[in-house]
Amino acid sequence: MTIRFGVSPIAWINDDMPELGGDTPLESVLRDIQEVGFVGVELGGKFPRDPQELRALLDKYGLALVGGWYSSNLLVRDAQAEIEKLRRHLNLLQSQDCNVFIIAETSNAIHGDRQRPLSQSPDLSDDQWTVFGERMTRVADFLQGEGMRLAYHHHLGTVVESAAELYRFLEATGETVGLTLDTGHAALGGIDAVSIAKRFPQRIAHVHCKDVRRSIFETVLNSGNSFLDGVLQGMFTVPGDGDLQFQPLFRQLSDMGYSGWIIVEAEQDPGVADPRAFAMIGLGTLRAEARTARLEAAL
Numbered sequence: 001m002t003i004r005f006g007v008s009p010i011a012w013i014n015d016d017m018p019e020l021g022g023d024t025p026l027e028s029v030l031r032d033i034q035e036v037g038f039v040g041v042e043l044g045g046k047f048p049r050d051p052q053e054l055r056a057l058l059d060k061y062g063l064a065l066v067g068g069w070y071s072s073n074l075l076v077r078d079a080q081a082e083i084e085k086l087r088r089h090l091n092l093l094q095s096q097d098c099n100v101f102i103i104a105e106t107s108n109a110i111h112g113d114r115q116r117p118l119s120q121s122p123d124l125s126d127d128q129w130t131v132f133g134e135r136m137t138r139v140a141d142f143l144q145g146e147g148m149r150l151a152y153h154h155h156l157g158t159v160v161e162s163a164a165e166l167y168r169f170l171e172a173t174g175e176t177v178g179l180t181l182d183t184g185h186a187a188l189g190g191i192d193a194v195s196i197a198k199r200f201p202q203r204i205a206h207v208h209c210k211d212v213r214r215s216i217f218e219t220v221l222n223s224g225n226s227f228l229d230g231v232l233q234g235m236f237t238v239p240g241d242g243d244l245q246f247q248p249l250f251r252q253l254s255d256m257g258y259s260g261w262i263i264v265e266a267e268q269d270p271g272v273a274d275p276r277a278f279a280m281i282g283l284g285t286l287r288a289e290a291r292t293a294r295l296e297a298a299l
Contacts, residue, residue: 002296002298003260003290003295003297003298004039004040004260004261004262004297004298005037005262005287006039006040006042006262006263007033007036007040007263007264007283008042008264008265008267009029009033009041009042009044009047010265010266011270011273011275011279012024012028012029012032012275013026013044013046014270015044015045016228016267017228017232020267020269020270020271021270021275026046026047029044029046029275030058030061030063031061033061033063034061035276036276036283038063038283039064040063040064040065040066040263041058041063041065042066042069042102043065043069043092044068047068051091051092054095054096055095055096058096064096065093066098066100067093067102067151067206067261068093068102069103069104070086070101071103071104071105071106072104073085073107074105074107074136074139075107075108075124075128075132075159078135079135079142080138082135082139083139083142086101090146093148094146094147094148099148100206100260101143101148101149101151102151102153102180103139103150103151103153104160105132105136105158105159106158108122109157110122110157110158110226110227111155111156111226111227112157112227112228113226114229116157117225117226118220118221118225118226118229118230119221121159121161122158123159124165129168129169129172130172132159132172133169133171133173134172136172136177137177140173140174140176140177141174141176143176149205150176150177150205151178151205151206152180153180153185154169154180154182154186154189155182155185156185156227157227161185162190162191163189163190163191163192170200175203178203178206179203179204179206180205180206180207180208181196181206181207182207182208182265183239183246184208184209184211184236184244185210187244194248194249197249197253197256201256207253207260207261207262207263208265209239209246209262209263209264209265209282209286210236210237210238210239210266211236211237211238211241211242211243211266212236212242212243212244213235213236213237213243216230216233217230217235220233231267231268232269234273237268237273237278238264238266238279238285239264239281239282239286239289241281247289247292250286250289250290250292250293250295254293254294258295262286264279264283266282
């Protein structure tokens with residue numbers, strides 16, 4: 001079993017809040033990522049969408065493209081319509097030899113709206129869960145036929161936020177629907193990431209590692225602030241700088257033979273938390289945890 005360490009560019013350039021690093025040159029970001037020691041990077045808003053241009057840029061820094069967030073709207077359009085909508089994104093990922101398709105339902109999500117308190121996360125009725133699960137499974141089946149594993153991203157402010165919602169999602173979908181297990185969103189959503197990995201090892205398609213500052217999250221929630229307010233206030237940080245312990249998860253990943261990407265992803269204000277310095281903390285922490293858990297990391 002082999003893991004590879006990648007990073008999300010969101011710590012440098014936040015696509016949801018362009019005021020956070022929006023003027024940072026992309027090549028500066030990629031240079032930092034390379035020099036810190038990552039071997040892969042997820043897609044960001046500033047990345048070129050021309051396959052040859054993107055390949056040349058990433059090759060310049062010796063980086064693989066790991067994947068990139070795709071916003072689905074399966075609560076308001078059927079699976080075939082979603083498949084047609086995602087083809088351009090899929091084609092770009094395929095051109096870069098990606099094997100995971102990161103997706104999250106956003107048709108009624110509130111995480112991008114600074115006017116909506118995080119406490120107002122959406123819910124689904126029983127009928128909606130059935131339709132949503134069937135449609136997501138159809139999309140996953142299609143992606144499997146294209147050589148890609150769907151990796152659903154549970155996320156604060158969306159229909160799959162809490163433990164009950166994540167279990168409902170996994171029950172409503174077929175085995176082709178994998179999961180992006182995100183330690184930060186899990187912890188703040190009341191999800192035990194280790195228990196999920198232990199109970200559904202075959203569903204873990206991708207791993208995001210971020211740390212949390214629970215006291216800030218609780219203040220955000222109790223004050224009626226939004227998800228983006230929480231990001232600005234620092235409820236997320238990199239592994240090794242917050243409240244979470246990563247060794248139990250890494251031991252579970254080792255026990256179940258996980259082979260794939262582990263991504264450092266922690267959206268913060270780059271003016272407060274220097275992305276390069278914090279990326280070094282995160283990668284150093286996870287490398288140490290991997291060695292202890294006997295997870296072999298590819299260079």
